[in-house]
Amino acid sequence: MTTIxxxxxACPVREEIYRVAARLDLPLVLVTNGARPVRPPPLPKARLVIVSEGADKADDWIADNATPxxxxxxxxxxxxxxxxxxxARVITHKxxxxxxxxxxxxxAGRELARHLREMGTGGGGPAPMAQADRSRFLSTLDRVLQAALRA
Incomplete structure (x- = not known):
C-alpha cells in the first residue's frame, strides 16, 4: 500500500499533506528528531515517528523504510x-x-553550492514559500500519488 x-x-506543507492523506485515505508517517514540535494529525492512518536526536537520524529512518x-x-x-x-517516489515541499x-x-548542484558557501561566495539559501509553491506542491503530490496508486 502506498504510504506518504x-x-x-522543517516541512512547511504539513497541513496540505494531511488533507491529501485524508482525502485519499492513505497511511501517513511523519518522521522527526524532536528538535521542532510536530503534532500528528487526527487521522486514523497517521503516525508520528520520533527518532533519536542526531544528524540524519530521521533521514536514515525514512530511507530504511521507503518502498517502491x-x-x-x-x-x-x-x-x-x-x-x-x-x-520510492520523491517530491519537495515546493x-x-x-x-x-x-x-x-x-x-552535483548541492555540492557546488556547498563549495561556494565554504569559499564565501554562496547565496543566501532558498527563497521563502509562496502561494504558487503551495499550489505546485499540491498538484505534484496528487499526480505522484495517483501514479503510485496505479503502479
Missing amino acids: LVDAD QDVCITADILLAARCLEKG GHEFTPQNIGTAV
Whole structure:
C-alpha cells in the first residue's frame, strides 16, 4: 500500500499533506528528531515517528523504510537520492519531483553550492514559500500519488 513518508522537521506543507492523506485515505508517517514540535494529525492512518536526536537520524529512518510504493516528501537532496534508490517516489515541499533522471544533477548542484558557501561566495539559501509553491506542491503530490496508486 502506498504510504506518504514526510521528513517533518522543517516541512512547511504539513497541513496540505494531511488533507491529501485524508482525502485519499492513505497511511501517513511523519518522521522527526524532536528538535521542532510536530503534532500528528487526527487521522486514523497517521503516525508520528520520533527518532533519536542526531544528524540524519530521521533521514536514515525514512530511507530504511521507503518502498517502491511510497511517496517521500523532503527537501533533502541526499535523502531524496536514497529514497529513489529504494524505488520510492520523491517530491519537495515546493512541488519539484526528483527522479532517477534528475537526481544526479541535483546532488552535483548541492555540492557546488556547498563549495561556494565554504569559499564565501554562496547565496543566501532558498527563497521563502509562496502561494504558487503551495499550489505546485499540491498538484505534484496528487499526480505522484495517483501514479503510485496505479503502479
